[in-house]
Amino acid sequence: MKSKENKKTKQIDQHLVNNADKGMTSNDGVLIHDNNNTLKAGDRGPSLLEDFIYQDKLAHFDRERIPERVVHARGSGAHGIFEATADISSITRAKFLQKGTVTPLFARFSTVAGFKGSTDLARDVRGFSVKFYTEEGNYDLVGNNIPVFFIQDAMQFPDVVHAVKPEPNNEMPQAASAHDTFWDFISLMPESAHMSLWLMSDRAIPRSLRMMEGFGVHTFKFLNDQGKATFVKFHWKPRLGVHSVAWQEAQKISGYDADFHRRDLWEAIEKGDFPQWDLAVQLIPEEDEMKFSFDLLDPTKIIPEELVPLKIIGTMTLNRNPENFFAETEQIAFDPGRLVPGIDFSNDPLLQGRVFSYADTQNYRLGGPNFHELPINRPVNGKFNNQKDGFGRQDILKGNVSYFPNSLAEGCPYHAMLKGEKGFESHSEKIDAKKIRGRSPSFADHFTQARLFFQSQSEYEKEHIINAYSFELSKVKDLNVRKRELAILNQIDPNLAKQVGVNLGIEPPKELDPLTLQFARQNFEKYPIKAPKPEITKSSALSMAINPEEGTIKSRKVAILVADGVNKKSVDLMRNALQKEGAHAVLISTHVGNLKYNDGSEELVQFSYLTEASVCYDACYTPDGDSIAVLSQEPDYFQFINEAFRHCKALAFAKGAEELIDKSLFNNEKKDKGVILESQGNMVKDFIYIMKGHRIWDREKARKVAV
Ligand code: HDD
Secondary structure (H helix, E strand, O other), X not given: OOOOOOHHHXXXXXXXXXXXXXXXXXXXXXXXXXOOOOOEOOOOOOEOOOOHHHHHHHHHHOOOOOOOOOOOOOEEEEEEEEEEOOOOOOOOOOHHHOOOOEEEEEEEEEEOOOOOOOOOOOOOOEEEEEEEEEOOEEEXXXXXXXXXXXXXXXXXXXXXXXXXXXXXXXOOOOOOOOOHHHHHHHHOOHHHHHHHHHHHOHHHOEOOHXXXXXXXXXXXXXXXXXXXXXXXXXXXXXXXXXXXXXXXXXXXXXXXXXXXXXXXXXXXXXXXXXXXXXXXXXXXXXXXXXXXXXXXXXXXXXXXXXXXXXXXXXXXXXEEOOOOHHHHHXXXXXXXXXXXXXXXXXXXXXHHHHHHHHHHHHHHHOOOOOHHHOXXXXXXXXXXXXXXXXXXXXXOOOOOOOOOOOOOOOOOOOOHHHHOOOOOOOOOOOOOOOOOOOXXXXXXXXXXXXXXXXXXXXXXXXXXXHXXXXXXXXXXXXXXXXXXXXXXXXXXXXXXXXXXXXXXXXXXXXXXXXXXXXXXXXXXXXXXXXXXXXXXXXXXXXXXXXXXXXXXXXXXXXXXEOOOOEOHHHHHHHHHHHHHOOOEEEEEEOOOEEEEEOOOOEEEEOEEOOOOOHHHOOEEEEOOEOHHHHHOOOHHHHXXXXXXXXXXXXXXXXXXXHHHHHHOOOOOOOOOOOEEEHHHOOHHHHHHHXXXXXXXXXXXXXXXXXX
């Protein structure tokens, strides 16, 4: 597709139903006279079996629910497009990746462990799935916001999922890894050490789905026209940067707005702040497969960007919300096991296992083999084959032929090879091996890259990781599990283990626990091994720390804290400046309804201190005016600014509002660089600059405010 016309949304639109001006009908299109009352034998008599209108309504209602996804049940999605921007025609023949091609897509972001109705702000991995509706069929890149995985072999997927999900006896805790079974499993599985560090980092509590990276995780293969393979890793880089919230904030957001991420994505698209990511690849020539100190097929390893730089090959823009959550976001069926020509699997044993699981789960979840025909799943180029019948079949196949070869239908649908066309072809890789049920010894180094990750973090990020391990392991009741995990941390970084150990009251064991060793030796004859020397010991790409000079406040939400009598000029000064930067100012007052300005004018306010909390905003500003006398008596106002301070956000105060700081819990912190006073410089400019740095994390270290 070269034009900007979105074939997918056009296809979807054919299925939209609009009830406007329509009389209500039964499912068979019969106009309904009364849909409030069942048919009865007299006013006070029993209901009658012949009431097909009632049966029609209830029978459908009784079947409204389908099984939620066994993992990634909680998700939010949107339509968009992908525009290929680089010439990689010598590397892959995939048409949608050819420069200038625009392809419609649907993206779904998810948490892993929680049920469908769980909070968005759980500490968790985020799913990052994209279905490209290409001219050569659907291609799904089903990744995560973390570039490595807990396990190396798909056989253990049900185990890791059972361990992290609520415990089977009492179905607790919901959407949380901080419990015994998860850490029991992790502490027996040293291969999960690398991913557990990512999970304990701020990556696992994103500020927004629009502000997280995505990764294909596995090494895949690109194939060119000649069938030559190049290994490839996929990365999604968000244009808004990579940002998190603070852990305490995450927990509070879960109470104030469990839909925080879903709402943020929805509202951004509605406002026209279309989220964008660049798609980048790391390309590794086939002959370099064995060049690294780690195995490219091991999904617990990254390829550091310093070893293989990223090449940007296109941009994804999400520009349309679903019309209907169930029909689109819920019924979309992702499957990393379905490819388009020019892309192939590698032999990563986790990826190989995924190839089976997804179609299998969709067959169950979506009720049979015709889920491909649901509007959200249909390819835009059509599907033509001899598969037929089954529950919910929608396509109506013409003619009497549904087999191949045939002559009665002139050999159609034909095989591409018979017409000299090129369809999907797998890489003709030579394999000469014995069948074994086991693991490659080249997968046995579990700690070097975990160490690389930890050592690449800034000081505050290390602190957050230490706090996260301490939090999670404190929630574990079994002391042996705590100790066993501490022994793993000690292999990664003794200082990490020591500090977590202090919080748990345990001295980190020097050696891995005998049980951990016993299970690891089931997979690796020699364990632990002497790790190969890594190419690098630090990688700046692994840290989320940002330089304000490179930051943006585009689409951020800033609370303007007002009350009746506020000075309009003082409000507009900040609001206009924020607008120019693409940020959104939100007025919060002591009551909703009309706000009275000092100049007699009024403005409708939709948010009050009763409904809002600082955790749902990126920064706050207090303008001056007669509102100050009101706010100085308003405990919820002080709760707002105290919490904003505690969570390391920028707070600006107009000149006449500065006195409010004296009543706050940070009244000694007027010199804090994130507390910006109009009397002391260019307030608006300084405020925006500080916000571009996202948070003032070093404020946290001193634990200056206990809210
Ligand atoms: Fe998976 C869903 C990502 C390993 C089996 N997975 C699912 C989703 C994402 C991922 C983002 C949600 C898709 C959506 O939005 O509908 N999964 C991953 C990544 C993995 C991974 C990045 C490792 C690199 N998964 C993995 C393995 C297996 C599965 C090894 C099984 C062998 N995953 C599933 C599943 C799910 C799923 C059970 C649940 C619902 C679904 O597929 O559609 O089949």
